[in-house]
Every structure is written in C-alpha cells, then in structure tokens.
Amino acid sequence: MPSPKARNSAGGGGGGGSIGGGVGGNSGRYEFMSLSRSAPPSGLQRQGSDPTTARLRAADSPTRRRGSGSSTSSTGGQQLPEEDCMRLNPSMIGIALSSLLAIDLWLSKRLGVCACEESSWGSVRPLMKLVEVSGHGIPWLVGAAYCLYKSDSAAGQEVMLNLLMALVLDLVLVGIVKAVVRRRRPAHNRMDMFVTFSVDRYSFPSGHATRAAMCARFLLAHLVLAAPLRVLVLLWAVFVGFSRVFLGRHNVTDVAFGFFMGYCQYNLVEALWLSPLMLQSMMGQLE
Ligand SMILES: CC(C)=CCC/C(C)=C/COP(=O)(O)O
Structure with a gap:
C-alpha cells in the first residue's frame, strides 16, 4: 500500500498539484491520458514505484482485471496483485478524510468565537x-x-x-x-x-x-x-x-x-x- 505521503506527491506530480486534481477536472484527465500514452506494455513494475499510476491503470483497464479470474492478473509475464486493482477505494477514502479534516479545521476556527478576549x-x-x-x-x-x-x-x-x-x-x-x-x-x-x-x-x-x-x-x-x-x-x-x-x-x-x-x-x-x-x-x- 502506498503511504498517504507517496500518494499525495504522486497526485501532485501528475498535473493536478492537489488532492482534488487527481479525481476530476482537467488535471484528472491529463493524468489519465498521459498514463495511457507513456506506459510501456510491460511497465507494471514501474507502476509499483508510482502508486497513482498503478491505481489509474487498474481503474482504466477492467478487462485486464476481469480476464484473470484469480487473485492475480498476468500481463506480459508480470503478476499484478489483485490488491493493486483495489487501490482506488483507499484513495477515495483518503480524499474524503482530507476534505473532512479541512472542513473540520475551517469550521472549528470560525466557531472559536470565545478563544480569547479579543474574539467576536x-x-x-x-x-x-x-x-x-x-x-x-x-x-x-x-x-x-x-x-x-x-x-x-x-x-x-x-x-x-x-x-x-x-x-x-x-x-x-x-x-x-x-x-x-x-x-x-x-x-x-x-x-x-x-x-x-x-x-x-x-x-x-x-x-x-x-x-x-x-x-x-x-x-x-x-x-x-x-x-x-x-x-x-x-x-x-x-x-x-x-x-x-x-x-x-x-x-x-x-x-x-x-x-x-x-x-x-x-x-x-x-x-x-x-x-x-x-x-x-x-x-x-x-x-
Ligand atoms: C486533572 C483531572 C482529574 C482531569 C483533567 C480533566 C481535563 C483537563 C480534561 C481535558 O478535557 P478536554 O480534552 O476536553 O480539554
């Protein structure tokens, strides 16, 4: 599993520069297209070094997943663990949690109306x-x-x-x-x-x-x-x-x-x- 840090840096480098950039809008599309253009057919090991790439590829090619029928997928002699195909969900959970925390900090600051004598x-x-x-x-x-x-x-x-x-x-x-x-x-x-x-x-x-x-x-x-x-x-x-x-x-x-x-x-x-x-x-x- 990629660490949240690795995931964030991968998302940032993909053209979004933010967590949101990887999931929608132009930056999301850019990431998606650049992957399908540049990834070599046997580049699965290189995907491992870029968790976002691995995630998007897994989401991109359902036939690859469906074709295997077992716990691993075989592509060009390389084994793609089924786990890789499931990484989309943790990333969505990560985004949801980050968003919740951002809302939490923003709301808490706004509600801190008695935080000091000078507050509202x-x-x-x-x-x-x-x-x-x-x-x-x-x-x-x-x-x-x-x-x-x-x-x-x-x-x-x-x-x-x-x-x-x-x-x-x-x-x-x-x-x-x-x-x-x-x-x-x-x-x-x-x-x-x-x-x-x-x-x-x-x-x-x-x-x-x-x-x-x-x-x-x-x-x-x-x-x-x-x-x-x-x-x-x-x-x-x-x-x-x-x-x-x-x-x-x-x-x-x-x-x-x-x-x-x-x-x-x-x-x-x-x-x-x-x-x-x-x-x-x-x-x-x-x-
Ligand atoms: C010294 C004793 C017996 C209890 C400490 C109670 C205390 C200060 C809890 C902290 O509460 P918050 O986490 O809500 O700030």
Whole structure:
C-alpha cells in the first residue's frame, strides 16, 4: 500500500498539484491520458514505484482485471496483485478524510468565537470557562466521593461508587486515546485550562465531551429526576461540548468523537457494574 505521503506527491506530480486534481477536472484527465500514452506494455513494475499510476491503470483497464479470474492478473509475464486493482477505494477514502479534516479545521476556527478576549464573543469567555469547570474531572470526582461518603443507603453508595469508577475509567481511556492519536489542540487555543494532565496538550478526543456524554447517561439512568431536570442534564452535556469549540480548545471532530466515546463508555460502565455482592466479596478479600 502506498503511504498517504507517496500518494499525495504522486497526485501532485501528475498535473493536478492537489488532492482534488487527481479525481476530476482537467488535471484528472491529463493524468489519465498521459498514463495511457507513456506506459510501456510491460511497465507494471514501474507502476509499483508510482502508486497513482498503478491505481489509474487498474481503474482504466477492467478487462485486464476481469480476464484473470484469480487473485492475480498476468500481463506480459508480470503478476499484478489483485490488491493493486483495489487501490482506488483507499484513495477515495483518503480524499474524503482530507476534505473532512479541512472542513473540520475551517469550521472549528470560525466557531472559536470565545478563544480569547479579543474574539467576536470574547466577552462571554468567562461564562464559557464556567461551563468548562462544570465538565472538568476534579469537581466530578470530588462530588461523587462526597456523595458516596454522605450517602446512608446501600443503593446510593452503589450508584456513587460506580460513578467514581466510571469517572476514573473515563480519564484512563481518554488519556490512552489522546496519547495514541496525539492531535494538537487548535492553534487559536490558549492553554489556560484549570488543572490538566500532560496528555491534555492533545485534543482528540475532548475529555469534557466524553465525560459530559457518559455522566449525562449515567445520571439519566440512575437518578430519579423530574422531566425538566432530565432536559437540563441533556442541555448541559450538549453545551459542555459546544463550549469546547467556542473556547477554541477543540476541533469539532474532537467533540463529536468525544460524545460518541462517552456514550459508548457508559455501556462499558454498565457491563462492569460493581454490585453490592461483588463489593462485599472484594472487601472480604481485603480483610
Ligand atoms: C486533572 C483531572 C482529574 C482531569 C483533567 C480533566 C481535563 C483537563 C480534561 C481535558 O478535557 P478536554 O480534552 O476536553 O480539554
């Protein structure tokens, strides 16, 4: 498989000079024609050094593909792996991803209206920072620990203990994904956040969004709340997510994935749910 870098440089050299140039318009046609003119009949090995060429040729000659009927195609004594004929799809996925990322960066920059005091909505930045604190890990951990300590019913203690476990699990999982993906925060972000870990210099996914989605599901499932309060919990979660982009902390995709991840994390919490029976046996083992 050609690396995305190799693919891009091949597309650029073909006359397009951009990712879009290889798929449509005049540059796309130019690339296509120049290939059919210049490629020698037994030039398959040379195609290997130019992934775009190989891709276009594979797409250009369906008869060559259909003729083989096996996992490889034979042309002039050379074997063309079936894999070569499938390279069009990954390149389309690459283009789609690049386009999505470009839209993401553009939209996130436009929506970063509270990124600093001088921004268009800079005056509401303090309010956004308040929303930020409401979704931060520390108030949630302290709040859950306090409720656990104060709770006098077994059911209340069970729920609060599981909430604590969920919050720790969230910090660990988000930390792992951030450390693996290592996407930098938007350039317009000011790193003036309240207590962070070292992985929090990375932005994908938004830890506030995962926590908001997971905690909202948790509260809606385990607390008996009146309808207006349930709506408020949902609105809070959504607003925490939006505030990440408004503050310039995150790109839109960081928050969207954060919501998705937090939603899924709740399923994991349910699967790992610590029941009183389990707790008793754990306590017994400790004693
Ligand atoms: C120090 C503790 C307990 C939690 C850190 C919480 C935090 C700062 C998460 C980063 O959130 P974003 O990824 O949304 O910026």
